[in-house]
Amino acid sequence: MEALLPEILYEGNGQAPAPSKDFYQIQITREEVIMKCWKISLRSEFRDTKPGEYKESHQDFLDDSTTQFQIGIVFGQSTLEYVLNLCRGNIDFLERLPEPLVLYIAKFLDLEDIAQLSQVSRTLEKICNSEKLWERIVESSCDQVTPEMRSLAVAIGWKSFFFTNKLQLQLKLRRRKKGQQQSH
Structure with missing residues (x-):
């Protein structure tokens, strides 16, 4: 090692x-x-x-x-x-792993494990709260991420998007779509 x-x-x-x-x-x-x-x-x-x-x-x-x-x-x-x-x-060899490798490993962890990993160090906290990780988690947990979903996730943050329940997401997507139609 x-x-x-x-x-x-x-x-x-x-x-x-x-x-x-x-x-x-x-x-x-x-x-x-x-x-x-x-x-x-x-x-x-x-x-x-x-x-x-x-x-x-x-x-x-x-x-x-x-x-x-x-x-x-x-x-x-x-x-x-x-x-x-x-x-x-x-x-601390974990701290020295390249960020892409830590992101890859973290996407397979349970939410509780991600929360615990984020408390290990500032570097790991940054990775565990990064948009890249939560984008990967959303993509692996959804059958399909539509362009509308992606647009909303970018706007509100992938982590927030992940923790928003389906009804709230549908409401936000409808409002966003309605707002885009009214601006055109």
Whole structure:
């Protein structure tokens, strides 16, 4: 499964808190943690400072409380926890699946399972509430999606369309058709 991982597992940018203006970049690869720093200062002693780069293995990073502290200050505690988990090998492979594959899998799930999957992460929540997923669900649950149905679904949203009962849909389709006839 790890062979499916990209070389760069995480990348982020941040600025140190005031009064410092230093700019940082962090990159977590399959093998190491890379921190880059650019000193931003008007003081003459830092004027010619070149950007710094610091690399260490995942295990060395896990033992390095100074670098962990610096990441927590610049990027926040949630980023630090995420980086620590990556370095420990705790990788969420579901989160890393391509969106089309997650959409394909999700259309076979029960509604309760989609609701639970949407609570796993922001990325999965976005996919579980996407128009693409609900369009696929509607298409797989209906014998036929007519052009009028498709037009209404696009107007009100595929998820809303799915949860609207048949009587309400028929009423909305009639009103929409009547409105289109009156505008011509």
